[in-house]
Amino acid sequence: MLRRTLRVDEQLSRQGSWKMVAGPLKSKKAYRTIGIPAFLCDELAIHLSEYPSGSDLVFSHTQGGPLDNNRFRRRHWNPAVEASVGPPCTPHDLRHTHVAMLIAENQSPRYIADRLGHESTRTVLDVYGHLHEGVDQAAMEGLDRLRSEAQTDTRWVERRFDESRERESSIPVRDFYGGRCREPATSAV
Secondary structure: OOOOEEEEOOEEEEEOOOEEEEEOOOOHHHOEEEEOOHHHHHHHHHHHHHOOOOOOOOOEOOOOOEOOHHHHHHHHHHHHHHHOOOOOOOHHHHHHHHHHHHHHOOOOHHHHHHHHOOOOOHHHHHHHHHHHOOHHHHHHHHHHHHHHHHHHOHHHHHHHHHHHHHHOOOOOOOEEEOOEEEOOOOOOO
16 A cells, blocks of 8 residues: 555456355456555555455455455445445446546546556447547647647747757758747758
C-alpha cells in the first residue's frame, strides 16, 4: 500500500459448489500492476487493520481463506446495494463504473485496456464506445483554445519557432507566427 499500487497475478474460481481456488489469469496482459488513488489506499489500510488476513488476500474469510461469494453477497453486498443504488447491481458492475469514470476523466482507450488487463482496445471501444460521445466536440474546443493561446502568447510561438529552427537549421521551416505563417531565413550549408 505504500507504493499505492495493486498487483493482479491470479484469480479465484469456484470448484464444485463452494470451494474457491486460486488460479492463473486468462491472458498474459491480465497480469498487471495498477495504481490506486490515495483515498482507496486509506480505506484499504483501515480495512486491513480492522480485518487482518493471514494471506495475501485483501478481503478474506475469518480463517484467512477466500470469501464465499454467495455468503458475501447475501450478508454484505445485497444489503449495501439496497441501502444505496438499489438492485440490480453486481460486484462486476463496479468494474464498469470504474471504466465510465476513467472515460469521464478523458483517459485513453489504451490506458483503460491496459488497466483492465485487456489484450486490445477493441473491448473497451465496443463495450464503452457510447460513453465517448462528445469527444469530438471537446477536441475541437481544445484546438480552438490552443490556437487562441498561441495567438495571444507570442512568446510560446517564438519559442516553438526557435526550437524548430535549431533542430532543422538548414531546412526551410514554415511555422505559425503571430497569426500568420512565415518562412524562416535559411542558413548557408
